[in-house]
Amino acid sequence: xxxxxxxxxxxxxxxxxxxxxxxxxxxxxxxxxxxxxxxxxxxxxxxxxxxxxxxxxxxxxxxxxxxxxxxxxxxxxxx
Numbered sequence: 752x753x754x755x756x757x758x759x760x761x762x763x764x765x766x767x768x769x770x771x772x773x774x775x776x777x778x779x780x781x782x783x784x785x786x787x788x789x790x791x792x793x794x795x796x797x798x799x800x801x802x803x804x805x806x807x808x809x810x811x812x813x814x815x816x817x818x819x820x821x822x823x824x825x826x827x828x829x830x
Contacts, residue, residue, distance in 0.1 A: 754793040755806060755823065762786050765810025765817075767794050772803040772822065784808070799825045 757763075763786040770779040780799075786792040794806065808819040 752795055753797045753799075753825075754795050755821075757786075757792040757794075757808075757819075759786055759790040759792065761812050762790060763792050763810045763812065765808065767809075768805075768807040769794075769796065769799060770805050770807075771800075772805055774805075784810075796823070796825065801825050801827055 763784070765784055767782045767784045768779055769782070782794065784792060784794060794808070796804070803822060803824050806819075806821050806823060810817050
């Protein structure tokens with residue numbers, strides 16, 4: 752399964768939004784996410800179709816709100 756991986760120095764529990772870069776509505780995927788015991792986080796992107804995507808990750812820790820955004824691309828596998 753394809754994933755985007757993160758390693759944090761604290762626990763993470765929050766929301767991830769995956770959307771095509773040129774999204775105009777209903778194609779966005781919303782996920783509840785939680786890091787594992789070693790504070791690593793895997794966000795599955797296997798259901799994303801080929802193209803450019805944006806990830807927005809929001810979480811709260813120690814009374815503070817954090818957000819991370821990044822663009823990524825899903826390409827056809829090379830055979």
